Amino acid sequence: MRYQTFGRHSGLRVSEYVLGTANFGSAPTAAGLAGAKEIFRSFVAAGGTTFDVSNIYQDGEAETVLGELLGRERDDYVVITKYSGTRAAQVRPGTTGNSRKTMIRSLEESLRRLGTDYVDVFMPHFPDGVTPLPELLAAFDDLIRAGKIRYAGLSNFPAWRVAGAAVRSELSGRNPLIGIQTEYSLAERSAERELLPMAEAHGLGVVLYSPLAGGLLTGKYRRGEQGRLSARPDAEGDERRTAVLDAVLAVAEETGTGPVQVALAWLRERAARAGTSMTPIVGPRTPAHLATYLDALTVELAPHHHEKLDAASAIRLGAPYEDVSAALAHGIDGDRTLLDGPFVPVV
Template identity: 35%
Template sequence: MLILSLNKKTIMSLEKYYVLGKTGLRVSRLALGTMTFGEDWGWGSEKKAAKAIFDYYIDKGGNFIDTADLYTDGNSEKMVGEFVKDRKLREKVVIATKFSYNGDPGNPNGGGNSRKHIVHAVEGSLKRLQTDYIDLYFLHTYDLLTKPEEVMRTLDDLVKQGKILHIGLSDCPSWYVSRAQTIAEYRGFEPVSTMQLEYSLVERNIEKEFIPLGQETGIGTMVWSPLASGLLSGKYKPSESGIEGEGRLKTMEGSDNKAFDKNTERNWKIVSALEEVAKEIEQPMASVALNWVANRPGISSVIVGATKMHQLEENLASLDFDIPHDLKQKLKDASKPSMEFPYSFFEPKMQAMLTGGAKVGHKPASYWSDVSLEEKPAGV
């Protein structure tokens, strides 16, 4: 991913733009997540507060907005569309939205990734967003049923019709992404430009397959929940009854959504290490956690969201400082993911058995070793 800056002087992180994947699409390092736009889910921001957050992000130089068709029952898209239209920003911002989830209970074709649903879903998003086209259109979640051939052909048709410009896959198995990209290359379809996946100090499993997949194929990696649903912000504490604190993580505690299942002994140890590092460098915990994610190998853009202005301010300041190497190592050690089969075979000690102990500069070997990966953001 290439970096495009406005000039040669030192400027704020949002005023540096990055080419997403192999596209010519120039986006901010930090994308504004709008899942919190609307109070329909019992948490989030009412319209006036959401508008203030949107304006602050735009005024700081941000241009990358992320939403989805069913975020806050469609109100997130409606707000984004209205805010963009009011400020006449359509050609200045990059809008990403998603399809997959079912908004019509009882209708088996009201969700999923079939051609029927995609064609219906895109029309709804275009209407709510008050736009003629969507910059980046994501399959939201793999449905276990629809073949990638059907998905890629349908999305390619929408590109040809001018309704979407670029294609993304979110929350899919790595084999599915790889298969979809191979189909696109073989048949001359619009390729996958971006993956959108969960990534944080708490959730690092994408390092095992998705990061090397993106590096090998040129697919950008856009990450969500870099603060682990707020766990890494410092506002929650463990208790005998669960989690103490106010916010989405507490509201969603006990739900069936594994994305909010963060109350584990391992995760609280990571929070403790993060708190120590944040105190050492005198930065907010949220800023440190975001800085660490944004500067990991292969990461193209990081989605940040907020319900309060001070949260957004901390988020947007996350790239204005460096974390010393020894403290980065402390965070890596505390959060290192387990390496089950077959990934344990790709770590340095096992790989050395293939080379007779000789050091070989073979690119794939670095994918699996957290030690050998440099803290180098994508495209730098």
């Protein structure tokens, strides 16, 4: 497995895959304690060093299980954990959200469950629509100075808020944000409109969740298998997602590999072309699932396969991007094309 620094504002090295631990628990739908242990060991044996968890995964049990598995080697690994929500039956205003109070309380509880005195990257899981950015950034800075977190990031925040936070932290002299977390896959490319260009511009690392679109890109729903999207009337959702899955299955047949490997190989190629680090979270429920994900690390698709997948999964960028592209294509200064030759500075 290869490694890269998480964004351009840190020297924190993360593995090519981040292991998602949402299934680390004893619930019937989870991996089970023995399964989680085997998944962890296989991931580490393959060179994996980076783990993603949250205070709400398996009602906190995922952090407990991960902490036990990290054990005395905890410093060898990178742990990303998140806060904001709760699984409590009765939700009280003081126990959720992004405020300094909730942040510190949640972190203390996460540290206790993880059996450690620090986490490497700490993020609010979702924006609460209430907490001001200066409060978030000041609290992050305090926790970094206290040694309880090493770095801070934002998960599921809109691009305009992340950009504002990045600039504010830079201008204030505080420790910079180093990354974000967002959904991204062949079936869900909305992040290309704002989030990914923003992350590249500000040097933020990107952790990508649901790289298989909740199991859609594995083709399992067409086989009648159950999964996260089974409750929907139509797991594929719309014609575009159906076309994407058709393309994935076609490329898998042409290359003699599986749809999982195709979807992850496409994502690895996109990440390689990005101007900042892009790291997918793989969240296996069984050791067999993890083995399939690891197989994808050796799959290289041909250019025409990438073109086929790109075409099937393409999204409309909308305004102003399409307007700007059209203007550049046809010249934006009368009959002259401004981008058809070398740049000559005006003096």
